[in-house]
Every structure is written in structure tokens, then in C-alpha cells.
Amino acid sequence: MTSQGFDFGKLRTAVESSIRKLAFPREKRIESVRQFVGMHYFEKGAQKRVPTNMLELAVTIYVRRLAARSPRAMVTTPVPNLRPFATNMGLALNQIPEEIGLDQTLRHAVIEAIFGIGVVKVGIASTGRTMLGHVYGESFVDLVSLDDYFLDMTAKKFKTIQFEGDDYWIPLDVARDMAGNDKLEADKHTTTGSEGEERAEGVSTDESVDVYGEKVHVRDVWLPDTGQLVTYGVTSKEQFNLVNWDGPIAGPYHKLGFSDVPGNLLPLPPVALMRDLHELGNSLFRKLAQQAEDKKTVAAFQGGQDDDVAALKKAKDGEGMAYHGQKPEQITVGGIDQPTLAIFLQCRDLFSYFAGNLDSLGGLSPVADTVGQEQLTSEAASARIAFMEKQTVTFVKGIYKSLAWYEWTDVVRKRTLQKPIANTSIVVQSIWSYETRDGDFLDYNLDIDVYSMQEDTPATKLQKIGQALERFIFPNLPMIQQQGGQLDFRELMALIAKLANIDELKTLLRFQEPLPDQQMAGNPTPSTMPAHTTRTYERVNRPGATRAGKDDVMSRLLMGGNVQQSEADSAGRMTG
Numbered sequence: 001m002t003s004q005g006f007d008f009g010k011l012r013t014a015v016e017s018s019i020r021k022l023a024f025p026r027e028k029r030i031e032s033v034r035q036f037v038g039m040h041y042f043e044k045g046a047q048k049r050v051p052t053n054m055l056e057l058a059v060t061i062y063v064r065r066l067a068a069r070s071p072r073a074m075v076t077t078p079v080p081n082l083r084p085f086a087t088n089m090g091l092a093l094n095q096i097p098e099e100i101g102l103d104q105t106l107r108h109a110v111i112e113a114i115f116g117i118g119v120v121k122v123g124i125a126s127t128g129r130t131m132l133g134h135v136y137g138e139s140f141v142d143l144v145s146l147d148d149y150f151l152d153m154t155a156k157k158f159k160t161i162q163f164e165g166d167d168y169w170i171p172l173d174v175a176r177d178m179a180g181n182d183k184l185e186a187d188k189h190t191t192t193g194s195e196g197e198e199r200a201e202g203v204s205t206d207e208s209v210d211v212y213g214e215k216v217h218v219r220d221v222w223l224p225d226t227g228q229l230v231t232y233g234v235t236s237k238e239q240f241n242l243v244n245w246d247g248p249i250a251g252p253y254h255k256l257g258f259s260d261v262p263g264n265l266l267p268l269p270p271v272a273l274m275r276d277l278h279e280l281g282n283s284l285f286r287k288l289a290q291q292a293e294d295k296k297t298v299a300a301f302q303g304g305q306d307d308d309v310a311a312l313k314k315a316k317d318g319e320g321m322a323y324h325g326q327k328p329e330q331i332t333v334g335g336i337d338q339p340t341l342a343i344f345l346q347c348r349d350l351f352s353y354f355a356g357n358l359d360s361l362g363g364l365s366p367v368a369d370t371v372g373q374e375q376l377t378s379e380a381a382s383a384r385i386a387f388m389e390k391q392t393v394t395f396v397k398g399i400y401k402s403l404a405w406y407e408w409t410d411v412v413r414k415r416t417l418q419k420p421i422a423n424t425s426i427v428v429q430s431i432w433s434y435e436t437r438d439g440d441f442l443d444y445n446l447d448i449d450v451y452s453m454q455e456d457t458p459a460t461k462l463q464k465i466g467q468a469l470e471r472f473i474f475p476n477l478p479m480i481q482q483q484g485g486q487l488d489f490r491e492l493m494a495l496i497a498k499l500a501n502i503d504e505l506k507t508l509l510r511f512q513e514p515l516p517d518q519q520m521a522g523n524p525t526p527s528t529m530p531a532h533t534t535r536t537y538e539r540v541n542r543p544g545a546t547r548a549g550k551d552d553v554m555s556r557l558l559m560g561g562n563v564q565q566s567e568a569d570s571a572g573r574m575t576g
Contacts, residue, residue: 006226008239015163015221016195018153022146023197025266029116029146030200032271035278036115042204052285054348055271055278058355059114061362062270065385066392067110070103071450073400082444085437089446091417092407092432093400100140108143109256110392115271118256118395119144121166121220122402123247124410137412139403144253147199155265164253165221167194167234175216178231179240186214187235194219194234222251248402256395258388270355270388277351284344288336295334302326356384396450404448408441410434462499 036059038050075090077083097103109118121142125134134140144166151164170178172186189211191202217234222245229252231241245251257267301309301323308323315321352358407413415432430436473480473487480487490511497505553563 006223006228006230008230008232011163011221011223011230012232012237014152015150015165015219019150019193019195021153022150023195025116026146026193026197026199028272029269030198030203032115032275033200033203035275036271037203044203044206048282049286050282051289052281052348053278054281054351055274057362058274058351058358059111059271061358062114062385062388063107063110065361066388067103067106070097070106071396071400074449074451075404076447076449077444078447079444082439085439086444086446087419088417088430088432089404089407089444091419092415093404093448095415096139096403096407100138102141105141105143106396109395112143112145113256113258113267114269116146116269117149117267119146119149119166120254120399121252122254122399122406123252124406137410139406139410141399141403145200147193147201149253151265153265156263158255158265161265162225163221163223165219166253167217167219169215170218172214172216175218175233175240179233179238181238184216184233184236184238187217187233189215220252222253224251248405250398250402254395254398254402256391258391273354274351277347277354281344281347281351284340284347288341288344291334291336291340295332295336297330297332299328300331301328361385393450397448400448400450401446404446405441408437458499458501462496465495465499 032055034044034046035050036053036055037045038053038056039046039048073090073093075086075093077086105120109120112118121140121144123140125136125138125140148166148168149164150166151158152161155161169187172184176182176184189207189209191199191205191207193199194217216236218240219232219234221230221232222228223230227245229241229243229245230239231243232239258270259268261268299312302325305323305325305328308321308325308328311321311323312328355361411434413433417430417432419428419430420426421428469492477487493505493509497503
């Protein structure tokens with residue numbers, strides 16, 4: 001059947017062929033998920049124990065660095081007379097994340113990108129009922145897992161794909177309305193894909209789970225060349241809907257990947273680089289654990305001393321016993337193989353190395369002997385994570401640009417914006433609606449920057465304040481005072497006490513009103529600092545006690561190598 005410029009039957013065949021090509025990366029993703037959850041999550045998790053779950057540790061650290069919280073948008077335009085509208089757009093956009101739970105969606109998308117490829121579907125609900133959790137007129141950013149996502153596998157670049165789309169389930173009555181077919185039947189609930197492949201959700205559920213409401217398995221296919229969105233039933237193969245796209249130029253799907261592969265379409269997921277070391281490390285550790293459990297220490301007697309053996313078994317700790325033959329000997333059988341332990345420690349360090357130095361990224365322990373070396377190591381370790389952050393920011397900017405388009409063209413939604421007036425405590429309210437917007441969206445040439453995705457705890461805020469004071473304020477304080485500026489130490493101490501959760505700090509410092517001559521001079525507090533100061537630096541050299549250094553010393557000891565006394569001492573020192 002040919003419909004409006006495309007062959008529907010040929011399209012279905014091409015989609016199904018590409019889905020079959022995705023079977024291998026989908027299978028590897030599920031295997032990685034099983035390693036990630038271990039064997040104590042659900043019965044279909046890992047088949048063997050995962051005592052050192054290095055994979056989960058790396059993923060947790062990555063997500064905390066890449067998408068710890070919901071981003072904020074700053075909208076600008078090079079057109080001067082349109083800048084007030086751009087400011088209003090930024091205020092309106094920053095209301096959306098909380099409304100749609102964007103922070104959670106982005107975290108899941110980052111996790112999907114670590115295991116395969118992160119995909120989200122951006123749009124605005126256009127039906128008069130609640131469907132897929134969205135009400136009419138509400139923008140949405142929905143996660144699309146690799147189990148549901150497909151794309152043209154004949155392409156070599158994302159820009160040249162002829163189609164992409166996703167599978168999902170909708171209520172039966174909604175599907176009948178969409179298809180215009182009252183006789184459409186519901187599909188049987190399944191945890192396998194359309195081609196019979198296993199899905200990641202099968203780790204925690206199966207087809208024995210009862211479904212509350214009848215649903216239909218449907219598929220959306222986006223055709224970039226013709227600007228059309230096709231919806232049809234996966235099982236019935238009946239076309240439900242065909243929409244001529246009038247949304248953002250980027251289309252409905254936004255993708256996140258971290259490592260491009262030359263000549264290939266799909267990115268290389270970070271987990272694919274980590275799994276071998278993760279599995280090898282756990283295999284070695286399970287072996288070491290079995291060796292430790294099999295180790296036995298027994299008392300050996302000469303033959304014919306059965307009475308002495310029985311007496312030893314009955315004797316309690318600290319009690320005496322008589323023996324009549326040769327003195328019993330202590331025999332130890334089995335135990336941990338030292339070279340195997342050394343290889344495990346090396347495997348763990350290699351995992352951290354290939355993951356971008358997890359000790360530094362996650363703040364797990366010091367990785368250098370001095371503060372300066374620690375800072376340099378941290379900056380070097382962040383090279384990988386910095387690239388991943390850049391990719392994530394680009395991904396989120398694309399999402400925000402689509403949300404901005406929907407926000408601008410939405411003829412129904414009205415928002416109340418809170419606009420603070422600079423240098424005052426006054427906040428002005430204004431209405432943001434289709435009637436208050438002027439001009440065409442493309443005329444504004446908007447540039448959207450996203451920020452504030454990293455973790456921002458009170459501790460990090462306190463650190464930022466300290467850096468700002470040290471780098472910008474204290475060195476320039478005389479010039480700031482010359483221009484009439486003052487640093488309110490009362491407010492500074494109150495803020496430090498609040499962020500550091502040290503209420504006692506408020507009682508340790510007492511402030512009095514400055515004398516009149518000090519007020520006229522513009523000094524907030526009496527200055528007791530001399531005009532010239534001197535500093536004395538004392539350097540104390542101590543052996544390092546980093547985790548990697550301790551593991552290196554331990555490995556050499558276990559292998560029978562020689563170590564210096566200072567190195568042996570560091571093996572028993574705390575790493576922090």
C-alpha cells in the first residue's frame with residue numbers, strides 16, 4: 001500500500017530488518033544490566049555472585065557527575081529589541097523541568113547512554129485525554145530504551161538515516177480511536193520484543209504478570225526526508241495515523257552517545273570497555289573467596305594417639321590436657337593464592353584507570369602524595385568525564401530547543417512569570433501566553449545554554465564561596481573598598497555557619513556597630529592587619545598512603561619482592 005509519498009509495506013520490512021540488526025547490542029546491554037544489578041536484585045539477575053561490583057560503582061559516579069540534578073536554561077538572542085522576549089522564554093522554560101520530572105528522565109537517559117545509547121522523545125500532548133501520562137497541551141520528554149528504539153541501520157551517520165522510531169503500548173480504546181477501527185483487538189502482554197528477542201525488563205518481570213487494562217503494541221516511525229510521522233500496530237501491522245510534521249527541525253528523537261566508532265552508526269558505550277575487567281575481577285575474587293573458605297588449620301597427632309585427639313576436642317580454650325605421645329603439630333592446608341590476589345588488585349586498578357580514575361572522580365580516596373599532585377591528578381582524570389559532560393550538555397541543549405519551540409507555538413498554555421528587578425527586592429509578575437508573544441520563533445535566532453546539572457550540595461556551595469573569596473574578593477578588596485564596596489562579614493559568617501551546619505559559629509563571633517569615624521572612612525570593621533605581612537612555608541615529606549600505592553606495596557610483598565621500610569609502613573596507614 002502506498003500512502004502519501006511512501007510505501008508502507010516496504011517501510012515495515014525495512015524497520016523489522018533494522019530491528020534484527022540491533023539484536024546483538026541489545027543482548028550485550030541486557031548482559032551488562034545483569035552484572036550491574038548482581039544476583040540479589042531479581043531471580044533473573046547475574047547467575048554468579050558479584051562481590052566487587054565495579055560496574056555499579058562506575059555508573060553511579062558517572063551519573064552523579066553528568067546529571068545530578070535538573071538543568072537550567074539561559075536564553076539569549078543577538079537581536080537587541082527581542083532580548084526581553086528571550087528573557088521571558090528562559091523564565092518559562094525553567095518552569096518545565098519540575099512539571100515533567102526532567103531531572104529523572106535525564107538521569108535515566110545518561111544511564112542508557114552508559115549501557116548503549118540514550119534516547120528521549122520530545123513533543124507536546126495533542127489528544128484530549130490522558131495518554132502515556134501526559135495531558136492535553138503538556139510538553140513531554142520521554143525516555144526511549146534501546147529495547148524500544150530502532151533506526152535505519154543502513155546509514156553510516158545519524159544525519160543520513162531514512163527512519164527512526166520506537167515501540168510503546170497504549171490503551172485499547174485510544175488505539176481504536178487512532179486507527180478508526182472499533183474491531184481492533186488488544187495484544188497479549190509480553191516481555192519479549194517484536195522479533196522474539198529478550199528485553200531488559202525481563203530481568204525483573206515475566207509474562208506471568210497479569211495486566212490490568214487491555215493494551216495495544218504500537219510503533220512510531222519518523223521519516224526525516226519527507227517530514228512525516230507514521231503510527232501503526234506492531235502485531236496487526238495496520239496503519240493507525242500519519243502526521244505531516246510541523247514541529248522542531250530536529251524531529252522528535254534526541255540521542256546521547258559518548259564514543260563515536262569510525263564508519264559505524266551506534267556509539268561505543270562506556271560499559272563495553274569496563275565489562276571484561278569487571279567480570280575478570282569478580283571471577284578472581286570469587287576464586288580467592290573459595291580458597292579462603294577452603295583453608296583449614298588442624299592439629300596433627302601420630303598414629304595411635306586417639307585418646308589424645310579426643311582430649312583435645314573436649315578441652316576448652318585455656319584449659320590443660322595431657323598427651324602421651326609426640327607433641328601435636330599445627331598443619332595449615334589451603335589458603336589464598338598470593339599471585340592471584342596480586343592480579344586481582346592489579347585488575348581493580350586497571351578498571352579504575354580505564355574508567356577515568358574513579359578514585360579521583362568519585363572522591364573515594366587520595367590518589368597522590370601531596371595536595372598539589374592530588375589537584376593535578378584530579379584535573380587529568382576529569383578529561384574523560386569532561387568530554388562526557390560536553391556530550392551531555394549538547395544533548396540537553398537540543399532537548400531545550402525543542403521545548404522552546406513547543407512553548408512558543410503553544411496556543412493554549414498560559415504561565416505566570418516572576419521577574420525580579422535588578423538591585424531591588426521587587427518581583428514583577430507577567431503573563432506568558434500566545435497573545436503576549438510577538439513575531440515568529442525563527443526570527444529570534446535564540447541561543448540556549450544549559451547549566452547547573454552537576455551536584456550542588458551545601459558542601460559544594462561552601463567550597464565555591466571559599467574559592468570566590470580567595471581568588472576574586474580578598475585580592476581585590478582594597479579596590480572594592482575604594483569604589484564604595486563592602487564585604488559584609490556578618491552575613492558571610494552566617495552563610496558559612498548555615499552551609500557547614502555549624503550553628504556554634506554564630507556564637508563564637510560577635511559583631512559591634514562600627515565607630516562613626518570608621519563609617520565615614522567606609523570600613524565596615526576596624527582593620528588590625530599590618531600593611532606588610534610575611535609567610536613562612538614548612539614542607540614535611542611523608543611517605544604516600546594512597547590506595548594505589550598501598551596495593552602496589554601489598555602486591556610486591558605477596559609476590560616475594562623487596563620493599564623499603566617506609567613503603568612497608570605506608571601499607572598500614574589510612575588512605576583518608
